[in-house]
Amino acid sequence: MTNARRLQIAIPWLVGVGLFAVWELACRVFEIPPFVLPRPSAVFATMYDYRGPLLEHSLHTLFTTIIGFVLAVAGGTAIGLAVGASSFVYVGLYPVLIAFNSIPKVALVPVIVIWFGIGTIPAVITACSIAFFPIAVNIATGLATIEPEMRDVLRSLGANRWEILTKVGLPRSTPYLFASLKIAITLSFIGSVISETVASNIGIGYLMLSASSRFEVPLVFAGLIIVGAMGIGMYAVCVVFERRMTRWAFRSQDLIS
Numbered sequence: 001m002t003n004a005r006r007l008q009i010a011i012p013w014l015v016g017v018g019l020f021a022v023w024e025l026a027c028r029v030f031e032i033p034p035f036v037l038p039r040p041s042a043v044f045a046t047m048y049d050y051r052g053p054l055l056e057h058s059l060h061t062l063f064t065t066i067i068g069f070v071l072a073v074a075g076g077t078a079i080g081l082a083v084g085a086s087s088f089v090y091v092g093l094y095p096v097l098i099a100f101n102s103i104p105k106v107a108l109v110p111v112i113v114i115w116f117g118i119g120t121i122p123a124v125i126t127a128c129s130i131a132f133f134p135i136a137v138n139i140a141t142g143l144a145t146i147e148p149e150m151r152d153v154l155r156s157l158g159a160n161r162w163e164i165l166t167k168v169g170l171p172r173s174t175p176y177l178f179a180s181l182k183i184a185i186t187l188s189f190i191g192s193v194i195s196e197t198v199a200s201n202i203g204i205g206y207l208m209l210s211a212s213s214r215f216e217v218p219l220v221f222a223g224l225i226i227v228g229a230m231g232i233g234m235y236a237v238c239v240v241f242e243r244r245m246t247r248w249a250f251r252s253q254d255l256i257s
Helices: 003-029 040-049 051-085 087-102 105-116 120-144 148-156 161-199 204-213 217-245 247-256
Strands: none
Touching (some): 040 051, 040 217, 051 087, 051 204, 051 217, 087 120, 120 161, 148 161
16 A cells, blocks of 8 residues: 555544544633534534434434435436437436425425324435435436547447447446445434434434434534435445446546545
């Protein structure tokens, strides 16, 4: 491992530690009340004291987020392929997608609760609904980037529309897909937590809402830190898959590094 690679690995940790140190110092110097902004030391102590409930609620949030994310990948990929492959579908469906994405998803949660009740299903649906749009748009964009000259060459070689889509369009859109997955997984966490704060009796969102009603602010920040850590972890998983499946798209970067 080169020194540059070691530095790339160390920098995020150093930045994180520095931010927590500044946070701790500011709370002590300005004597900020714990119910306004608790010190990181108090937050981590609370995380240890409530490690059992935090683990239970965080695993439930992670489960609902992953299920919603998988459904968003399936639905977004199908819609993106349809929109990118047909101009008629693009004209008819794309405005509907934009309108649906413009609706605040927190406004949909009460409707979903009426249909399915409180619990896991609203969190899964909210995570899916908030994450599928960037996937669909990026796949459609990847298919749209096929040059007309390449299409003409492939048609002259006897390729039909389906072969152009599957053998050129899909590989061409793979980097766009993984770029959207890294965005979608973080949005899935947002959707799950939003739903858990409104219509659930389990999950990090529910735990944070209950803690805030009791003015247990360190526990609220503990939940926020855990959600952020899970988001970073799932983002890293997407990066690993991206590097393995789209290695060709990063050749120039590898040569530079």
